[in-house]
Amino acid sequence: MAISTESEFHVLAVDDSIIDRKLIERLLKTSSYQVTTVDSGSKALQFLGFHEDEESNQNRPSVSPMIHREVQVNLIITDYCMPGMTGYDLLKKIKESSSLRNIPVVIMSSENVPSRINRCLEEGAEEFFLKPVRLSDVNKLKPHMMKAKAKDHQEPAKQGPEGSETPEIQSVQPQQTPAQSSNKRKAMEEGISQERTRPRYSGLAVI
Amino acid sequence: MDVVSQLQRQFLDFTTSLYREGFLDDQFVQLQKLQDESNPEFVIEVVSLFFEDSEKLLNNLSTALQQHIVDYKQVDALVHQFKGSSSSIGAQRVKNVCVSFRNYCEEKNVEGCFRCLQQVKHEYHLVKSRLDALFKLEQQILAAGGSVPMIA
Numbered sequence: 001m002a003i004s005t006e007s008e009f010h011v012l013a014v015d016d017s018i019i020d021r022k023l024i025e026r027l028l029k030t031s032s033y034q035v036t037t038v039d040s041g042s043k044a045l046q047f048l049g050f051h052e053d054e055e056s057n058q059n060r061p062s063v064s065p066m067i068h069r070e071v072q073v074n075l076i077i078t079d080y081c082m083p084g085m086t087g088y089d090l091l092k093k094i095k096e097s098s099s100l101r102n103i104p105v106v107i108m109s110s111e112n113v114p115s116r117i118n119r120c121l122e123e124g125a126e127e128f129f130l131k132p133v134r135l136s137d138v139n140k141l142k143p144h145m146m147k148a149k150a151k152d153h154q155e156p157a158k159q160g161p162e163g164s165e166t167p168e169i170q171s172v173q174p175q176q177t178p179a180q181s182s183n184k185r186k187a188m189e190e191g192i193s194q195e196r197t198r199p200r201y202s203g204l205a206v207i
Numbered sequence: 208m209d210v211v212s213q214l215q216r217q218f219l220d221f222t223t224s225l226y227r228e229g230f231l232d233d234q235f236v237q238l239q240k241l242q243d244e245s246n247p248e249f250v251i252e253v254v255s256l257f258f259e260d261s262e263k264l265l266n267n268l269s270t271a272l273q274q275h276i277v278d279y280k281q282v283d284a285l286v287h288q289f290k291g292s293s294s295s296i297g298a299q300r301v302k303n304v305c306v307s308f309r310n311y312c313e314e315k316n317v318e319g320c321f322r323c324l325q326q327v328k329h330e331y332h333l334v335k336s337r338l339d340a341l342f343k344l345e346q347q348i349l350a351a352g353g354s355v356p357m358i359a
Contacts, residue, residue, distance in 0.1 A: 019256050019292045026241045026249060081287070110291045132234050132295045135241075 009145045010034040010071075014044045014078035014090065015108070020131070024077065024108075027138045041078070041085030045093060048073060048100055073103055074145040077129075080109035080116065088120060095124045102151060104144040108133055211353035218344045219356055225341070226358075230334050235297030239357065251342055257296045261331055264289045268324055272317070282320060283312040289327070300330045 011033045013024045021037045028035045038044050049071065076094065080087040087107050094100045107120045110131040117128045126144045129137045208216070225231045242249040264285055271282045290305035304327040311319030345355050 017260075017288065017291060017295070019253060019260060019295050022253050022256060023238075023241075023295055026246065030241055110287075110294060131291065132237070134237055 008034050009074040012044060012047060012073045012076045013037045014041060014076065016040060016079065016082045020079065024133060027133060027135060030135065031138050041082060041090035044090060050097060050100065074148065075104045075106065075141055077106040077108060080107050091120060091123050091125055102148055104148050106141065211348060211351045214344065214348045214351060215353060215356050218348060221341060221344065222358055225337055229299050230337055231297045232299040234294065236358065238296060254296055254338055257292055258335060260292055265328055265331065272320055272324060277317055279312050279315050283309055286312060298334045301327060301334060304330050
């Protein structure tokens with residue numbers, strides 16, 4: 001497996017539908033993002049190393065701090081309608097968390113309900129996509145990730161060996177390069193994937 | 208006309224009819240756009256997932272509607288799922304029945320729901336057999352050494 005030295009964005013996709021997970025994964029990988037997919041909000045929080053102050057839901061508490069340090073998620077895209085924790089609940093939890101709140105969150109929904117859309121945007125979602133999600137929607141994600149990275153760079157950034165992209169806000173560029181496979185990495189995914197990113201400048205505001 | 212050209216012609220005609228008759232909508236085109244050399248089986252994989260998922264949904268729907276006291280919330284949740292998955296692969300006619308189905312759920316109209324269940328089963332089987340035929344044609348073209356024509 002060739003390891004690209006370009007800076008890459010890692011997107012966490014949350015959806016209870018296996019079909020939609022496959023679809024969003026393909027859309028994101030076509031846009032050259034690293035992808036992890038999970039099937040619930042609680043698994044998303046687990047993957048993000050989220051800790052509740054009261055009772056901890058962690059099955060492997062000794063592993064969580066390690067996951068928290070290594071995993072770098074640049075954006076979370078989540079379905080709205082999910083059993084148990086909805087996408088809105090997940091959004092709230094993320095925005096209430098001091099360590100996670102800077103990660104941009106995007107909501108997807110099959111239903112066009114203005115009050116729902118407004119509620120999500122007011123709670124801090126960057127975008128609200130109507131399903132089925134398309135490449136043109138995924139093209140809107142990059143500016144949010146660039147902005148978040150720029151915000152996290154208060155101190156001099158540790159650049160990767162190729163001195164990758166400077167953290168400036170770029171205009172949306174078409175990401176469709178379906179024929180290109182050379183710089184695509186096959187991200188592992190099956191339920192929760194333990195995607196190990198290379199240690200480099202953090203996209204997460206770790207406090 | 209050689210074998211490959213014949214098959215390709217057949218494939219194009221068949222595909223066109225599927226869109227014209229409303230079995231598939233533009234979302235299916237979007238799926239094909241996501242398929243490439245690095246993921247040559249993408250469409251068939253997604254559609255296979257859809258078939259598996261749909262069989263389960265249809266079984267669960269039958270069971271749910273056969274209860275003495277129908278739990279309409281549950282039925283609606285299942286139809287919502289079916290509407291979502293059919294929409295995601297571009298199975299337009301299936302999706303449209305799901306829309307009507309949800310209305311009957313809201314009205315708690317058991318007869319309407321039963322009719323919709325029959326209708327959605329019917330539409331599902333129609334689109335499934337057509338997609339199976341489409342994939343078979345694709346395989347025949349590839350086996351004959353040709354390439355599968357794309358509809359822009």
